[in-house]
Amino acid sequence: MSFRVVVLASGAGTLAGALMTAAAEADYPADVVALGADRPAKALEVARGHGVATFTVNPSDFASRAKWDQGMAAAVAVFRPDLVVSAGFMRILGPGYLDRFGDRTINTHPSLLPAFPGAHAVRDVLEAGLEVTGCTIHRVDSGVDTGPVLSQHQVAVIPGDTQDTLHERIKVAERRLLTQTVAQLALGELV
16 A cells, blocks of 8 residues: 655645655655646646646635635545645645644745744745755644644855745755655654
């Protein structure tokens, strides 16, 4: 029985792609079985290119936020995941989702949490003038980037960095950290 992973993404799918590439290796202990999005996104094309099933749960198709959360949970449930990875998924998952999958959902974040939660972490790090930032993999809870931290990796802030240059270096570290963390979870080395 394989360790089944569903990825949620909203953007380009670079994190998802890295995880799918790792999962294609014979010795990787997890399989990416589906990728879900909340809108049309390049991540869906990335998944299809890896032969991974895709689905979209667009909030505009639901009467309320609560109904969308339930719809996302139902769409994820179809794939019977052992783990759900929010990888560049730009939506907060609410109670209707968390009640079913909160204990099995992790998120990637481009800062060393608990510092700089939220959607503008890279900008906020630069504005704070820090010399070191990084990335975090954490469990999803009902807060914004407040769940228990599973793993982190530091990334230096280089003089002259812009949001784009710093975020690109963080994404490189994030891809490596995500594939390592998912493997550790699949093998039971991380709880």
